[in-house]
Amino acid sequence: MRTATVTIDTLRGARSLVITRTEAAAALGVDPRTVTAGIEQGTIPAVKLGRRLVIPREKFLRLFAPDD
Secondary structure, three states: OOOOOOOHHHHHHOOOOEEOHHHHHHHHOOOHHHHHHHHHHOOOOOEEEOOEEEEEHHHHHHOOOOOO
């Protein structure tokens, strides 16, 4: 299990195409169940890969991008 602190900035610098619900929750400072609720409500994008539910990193980050 990873113990590194995940923030929005570390996600921006990551090379992975997807993030987990746990990583998204850590970056937002919320419980993973809150992220799951957002996925179920359609406010957080997610893709099912087999039995795993992952979040496309770029789409997730766009939710928190400053409006230019």
